[in-house]
Amino acid sequence: MEKAELKKFKELLLKMKSDIINSGVLNSREDLQVSTDDLADEADLANNVINQQVTFNMRNREFAKLRAIEVALERIEDGTYGHCEECDEAIGKKRLEHQPWADLCITHAEEREREEQRFKRIG
Missing domain, CATH: 1.20.120 (Four Helix Bundle (Hemerythrin (Met), subunit A))
Structure with a gap:
């Protein structure tokens, strides 16, 4: 960047x-x-x-x-x-403009959200 x-x-x-x-x-x-x-x-x-x-x-x-x-x-x-903590790929500029504290690319952010939702249903 x-x-x-x-x-x-x-x-x-x-x-x-x-x-x-x-x-x-x-x-x-x-x-x-x-x-x-x-x-x-x-x-x-x-x-x-x-x-x-x-x-x-x-x-x-x-x-x-x-x-x-x-x-x-x-x-x-x-x-x-500006780099994903999971895959080290660049986080999209639009994502950073909307959420400048983002630490994950959209793919890994969605994956984390799915996991959190799954744990909420279990727990």
């Missing part, structure tokens, strides 16, 4: 990292507290639990994306960015 392209992807990854950190999603504690008023009403308590689950899911997704961005930035530094 050319230096100009690497620079473009690095800038994009750094912006995405900054956006996640500055979004407040990782620091929000609003949905994580249960009001004593909600404890008396089962519907309010259930709604509170649902909101907490949504918040946890959003945080987990953002943390996972942040970790993937960090790894992608490390791969830029060590010269392995």
Whole structure:
């Protein structure tokens, strides 16, 4: 990959990292507290639990994306960015433009997804 392209992807990854950190999603504690008023009403308590689950899911997704961005930035530094970790073939530019933290080519990404789906059904 050319230096100009690497620079473009690095800038994009750094912006995405900054956006996640500055979004407040990782620091929000609003949905994580249960009001004593909600404890008396089962519907309010259930709604509170649902909101907490949504918040946890959003945080987990953002943390996972942040970790993937960090790894992608490390791969830029060590010269392995843009290559599939399974087969070492180049990852398509369109894939990297859509998901710049991608570490697998589309073939291996689909294979991993099928395996994960299979384990979810088993487990």
